[in-house]
Amino acid sequence: MTSHTAQLQPDTAVAVSPKVRWREIGDESVLVDLAAGEYFGLNEVGTAILEQLMTGATLGQVCATLVETFEVEPDRAWSDLVELVGELLSRGLVKVTPVRGAPVPEGGGAAES
Amino acid sequence: MAREAARSWLPVFAGDAWVGGQETSVRCEQSGGLLRVACAGARAFVIAPDGERIEAEAGIESGLSELETEILIGPALLLALARRGVYALHAAAVTAGGGVVALVGESGAGKSTLAKPAGPVWKRVADDILPFSLVRGAPVALPHYPQLKLPAEAQYPRDAASPLGLAGVCEIGPPSQDGQVYVEELSPQAGALCLISHTVAARLFPEDLLSEHLEVCASMAAGMKVARLRCPRTLEALPSARQAVTDRFSATGR
Numbered sequence: 001m002t003s004h005t006a007q008l009q010p011d012t013a014v015a016v017s018p019k020v021r022w023r024e025i026g027d028e029s030v031l032v033d034l035a036a037g038e039y040f041g042l043n044e045v046g047t048a049i050l051e052q053l054m055t056g057a058t059l060g061q062v063c064a065t066l067v068e069t070f071e072v073e074p075d076r077a078w079s080d081l082v083e084l085v086g087e088l089l090s091r092g093l094v095k096v097t098p099v100r101g102a103p104v105p106e107g108g109g110a111a112e113s
Numbered sequence: 114m115a116r117e118a119a120r121s122w123l124p125v126f127a128g129d130a131w132v133g134g135q136e137t138s139v140r141c142e143q144s145g146g147l148l149r150v151a152c153a154g155a156r157a158f159v160i161a162p163d164g165e166r167i168e169a170e171a172g173i174e175s176g177l178s179e180l181e182t183e184i185l186i187g188p189a190l191l192l193a194l195a196r197r198g199v200y201a202l203h204a205a206a207v208t209a210g211g212g213v214v215a216l217v218g219e220s221g222a223g224k225s226t227l228a229k230p231a232g233p234v235w236k237r238v239a240d241d242i243l244p245f246s247l248v249r250g251a252p253v254a255l256p257h258y259p260q261l262k263l264p265a266e267a268q269y270p271r272d273a274a275s276p277l278g279l280a281g282v283c284e285i286g287p288p289s290q291d292g293q294v295y296v297e298e299l300s301p302q303a304g305a306l307c308l309i310s311h312t313v314a315a316r317l318f319p320e321d322l323l324s325e326h327l328e329v330c331a332s333m334a335a336g337m338k339v340a341r342l343r344c345p346r347t348l349e350a351l352p353s354a355r356q357a358v359t360d361r362f363s364a365t366g367r
Contacts, residue, residue, distance in 0.1 A: 039306060
C-alpha cells in the first residue's frame with residue numbers, strides 16, 4: 001500500500017483537478033493533464049469510476065456502483081478503485097476532499113488507515 | 114516597442130525538440146492568446162491568437178537563416194494551423210481505399226517505404242507531415258504542406274484537390290512474428306490516443322489548444338477507422354501489406 005492509497009477509505013471523496021480535461025469515447029475515455037501535457041486512456045471500468053467521482057460520490061458509493069454494474073466481487077471492485085484513485089492522486093490529477101460533517105484531523109485531511 | 118518590451122510571457126514548453134532534422138533547444142511561451150516560439154540561435158516568431166499571422170520578432174529585413182526558415186515552416190506554422198483547428202500528424206500518407214490513409218509509426222517503422230507509390234491506386238500524398246482537420250464533422254487531410262523529405266517533383270501538386278477525405282489512420286506496429294500481415298482495428302479510445310501521440314508539436318500546445326486537440330482527436334477517432342498494421346519488415350512483404358491496408362480502409366463503416 002502506497003502513501004497515496006493508504007489514505008483512501010470508503011468515506012473518502014476526491015475532487016478532480018481543474019487542470020484535467022476528460023473526453024468520453026464510447027464506453028472508454030481519454031484524460032489530459034493540461035499542466036503536464038500528458039494523456040491517459042481509461043477503460044470502461046476506469047471511465048465509470050471517474051464519472052462517479054466527478055459527482056462527488058464517496059469511494060464506498062463508487063465501489064457499490066461497480067459491484068452492481070460490472071457484477072464483480074466487492075473486494076475486486078475496491079482493489080481496482082483504490083489502484084486507479086491512487087494513481088490519479090500520485091499524478092496530482094485528483095485530491096482528497098474533506099468528508100462532509102467529519103472533524104478535520106490534526107495535520108491535514110487524510111484519514112488514518 | 115516599449116509596450117512589447119513590457120509584455121510578460123508565460124512558459125508553455127522549454128526543452129529539446131527536433132527542428133529541421135536536428136535536435137535544438139526550443140521554448141514556447143504565451144501571452145494573451147499570442148504564442149511565441151524561440152529556438153537557440155534564431156529569432157523568435159510570434160503567432161497571432163487566430164493563427165492568421167506569424168511575425169518574426171526582430172523583423173525579416175535581413176532575410177531568414179536556414180534554421181529560421183525551418184522554424185517558420187515547422188513549429189511556428191504548426192502552431193498557427195492549430196489555432197485554426199488544423200493539426201498535423203507525423204505521417205506518410207497515401208490514397209488507398211476510400212480516401213487518404215495516414216501511415217504513422219515510430220522513427221524507422223517503415224512509413225516512407227510503405228508509402229512509396231505502387232500501382233494505379235496507391236499514390237503518395239505526404240511523406241512527413243500531414244495536416245488534418247474536421248470539416249462539418251468529417252475528417253479531412255490537407256496535403257498541401259511542404260514535405261521536406263521529398264524532392265520538388267514528388268510534392269503534392271499545387272493544383273491538385275484539397276482537402277481530401279481522410280479514410281483513416283494506420284499505425285505501423287511491431288513486426289509480426291509468424292510472417293503474416295495483420296491490420297487490426299483499434300477501439301475509438303485507442304484510436305484517439307494514437308492520433309494524439311502522433312500529432313506534431315503537441316508539446317508546444319498551451320492548455321486551450323490541448324483541450325481543443327483532445328476534442329478533435331476524439332471526434333475523429335469516433336468517426337473513422339484507426340488500425341494497426343503488423344507485418345514482417347521485409348521488402349517482399351510490402352505488396353501484401355499495401356493490399357491489406359487498402360482492403361481494411363475500403364471496407365464500409367466503422
